[in-house]
Amino acid sequence: MSGPGAAPPTRLSAELERLGAVCRERSLTVGELLPGLAPRDQALLTAVLAAGFMHPVPLPGLSSVFGLIIALAGARMARGLGPWVPARWHGRHLPGRRLGGVFTAAAAGMRRVEHFIKPRGRWLSAHPLTERFSGGVIAFCGLLLAMPAPPGLNFAPAIPIVLLSLGILEEDLLLLAAGYLGATLNVLLFGGLALFGWSGVRALLG
Template sequence: MNVHDEHSLSREFQEIEDLCDHGSMTLQRIIDHIHGRGEAMLTLVLAGPFLLPIPLPGLSIPFGVLIAIFGFSLSTGWKPWLPKTWLNRNIPEDLIRRFCRTARKFLSKVERFIRPRYGWVHKNRVFKGGAGTMITICGALLALPLPPGTNAPPAAAIVCLSVALLEGDGLLLMVGYGLFAFNAAFFTLLPIVGYEAILKILSVGF
């Protein structure tokens, strides 16, 4: 087994799920566990639940703010500072378990396609800094009190960009850039034409 396999994302999520069996889940526990993976792993864990078809009452604002902070850290290299009340806030264990299980099932199907490639993209400081900035913006969008159903697009972009940074996948990084461009168009049109009109446009396009 190579290094990439030993530290696969699916295994990381299995280990995070296992943490739920040993006490209450807090952001500090997750940070302590994945300290070797850095901010991109945290943005992935925090954004992933927004792709699940379950309500997340009271979590979009704090999770969105945290994602924005970690994204800013990715783009600037500055170490993020968080108040202890945020770090020690309990995260519902059922939410963590459901997300980790869903993530493992999804990753088991696509992980073989995600690999280090196009290093000239992934290692470029401009592209990496741009990814961090995009994660910051998408995190801020998650924190806004927007209509139901608008969390998934920025969450998808965050997840894609985070996985690309974690796995050194330049091609996936470009896909994340494309998802961010979709978000930019979506949220620009939202106040102009309205949410229902955008859904109709998308239904016609697809």
């Protein structure tokens, strides 16, 4: 935690807006994007990368790359390790203009909900084991995000990733609980896809 005289942490909406402006200027590589993130911790990385998928608009090619990065970051959180991305991923190009629009739209959405987020239940939400468990759940949802899925379904695993990441950053037990619930619903959704296919799941939901 920051000391009493420390500057307040950067809000996620501001970080997304800044990244959106950078991405609209030119095409970026993974290696150029990641160092541009504010050095808070890996939860900020997973929140930023997943926030762009919190809508039903498909983003072909991005979900697999970002999902794997999120899964790796979550796995390292679960093991209590710091950030790391394989060197061979650094040169992979990202569609800057499209990604910039995604980040800017995600920033607008985050600004509408950020004032509801605050520390809650810190006796549990701030516990190191809670962060490690949440990192493992983030890693699992990152793998779901990276998997081939029906168009427009990327938002399903992205939602618990963002909730858990913000819960870790803000030590908010309510957000963590919502993230665990979202991850459980993803298990049911993707399990249903594996067993019955997309048409079968739609029939069950309908």
